[in-house]
Structures are given as structure tokens and as C-alpha cells.
Amino acid sequence: xxxxxxxxxxxxxxxxxxxxxxxxxxxxxxxxxxxxxxxxxxxxxxxxxxxxxxxxxxxxxxxxxxxxxxxxxxxxxxxxxxxxxxxxxxxxxxxxxxxxxxxxxxxxxxxxxxxxxxxxx
Numbered sequence: 001x002x003x004x005x006x007x008x009x010x011x012x013x014x015x016x017x018x019x020x021x022x023x024x025x026x027x028x029x030x031x032x033x034x035x036x037x038x039x040x041x042x043x044x045x046x047x048x049x050x051x052x053x054x055x056x057x058x059x060x061x062x063x064x065x066x067x068x069x070x071x072x073x074x075x076x077x078x079x080x081x082x083x084x085x086x087x088x089x090x091x092x093x094x095x096x097x098x099x100x101x102x103x104x105x106x107x108x109x110x111x112x113x114x115x116x117x118x119x120x121x
Contacts, residue, residue, distance in 0.1 A: 021116045035114065041087035046070055047080045051089060054101045061102035 027035065042048050053067040068077050081101060084090040090101045 021113060023117050037087050038089060038111070041083050041089055044080065044083075046072055046076070047084055050077065050080055051084055051103065054090060055103045055108065060105075061100050063098045063100050065098055067101070 042051060049070050050067060053070070054062045057066065064077070064081070068074055070077060072080075081090065081092070085092055085101075089107055090103060092099050092101050094100075
């Protein structure tokens with residue numbers, strides 16, 4: 001019996017939305033494009049629910065086995081989670097046969113900042 005050493009994969013980097021509060025200044029075309037991708041991903045009720053389940057899960061991460069009961073089939077759940085990852089809202093890590101998802105704190109902070117009002121003088 002031979003043993004093969006497998007390389008460790010680096011976790012996928014999540015690029016948080018990076019825009020100033022909407023009330024501070026108009027978004028540039030590039031900022032608007034990145035932000036629209038994020039909002040489009042969250043514009044689907046199943047995706048929004050999955051995002052909420054991951055964000056509110058104990059420990060800040062959730063196994064796909066813990067969040068798959070959202071009223072759609074498992075392949076559809078996987079599709080929606082992929083869209084959330086592509087939008088930079090979730091990161092994932094495979095551990096054995098399960099995939100664990102997490103919302104990076106910087107993503108939640110950036111989303112909150114984007115929608116926050118700036119202080120008026």
C-alpha cells in the first residue's frame with residue numbers, strides 16, 4: 001500500500017465589496033459593477049436565506065449539511081451557494097466529504113458601511 005501526500009489548498013480569497021457609503025459620494029462605474037454583483041446575488045430569496053443561515057450560524061461557519069433545508073433540492077442549494085461564492089459573499093473550505101461556508105467579517109462590515117449614512121455636519 002502506497003501513501004500519497006496531497007497538497008494543501010489555500011482557502012479561496014474573498015474580495016469584500018469596497019465602496020464608500022452611498023450617501024457619501026456617487027459610486028464609480030467599477031464600484032457600481034462590483035456592488036451590483038453582490039446585490040444581484042442577494043436578490044434571490046433562496047440565496048438571501050442561505051446567506052443569512054451561514055452568517056448567523058454558530059461559530060461563524062456552516063456545513064452544507066446544516067443549511068440545505070431551504071425548500072429546494074440539494075443541487076439547487078449548491079448552485080445558489082456557488083453564486084454567493086462567485087459574488088464574493090461567501091468563502092468555502094472542503095473538509096472530508098463536506099464543504100463549510102463562512103461569511104468573512106470584512107464582507108459584513110463592508111456591506112454595513114455601504115448602506116450606512118455618513119454623519120452630516
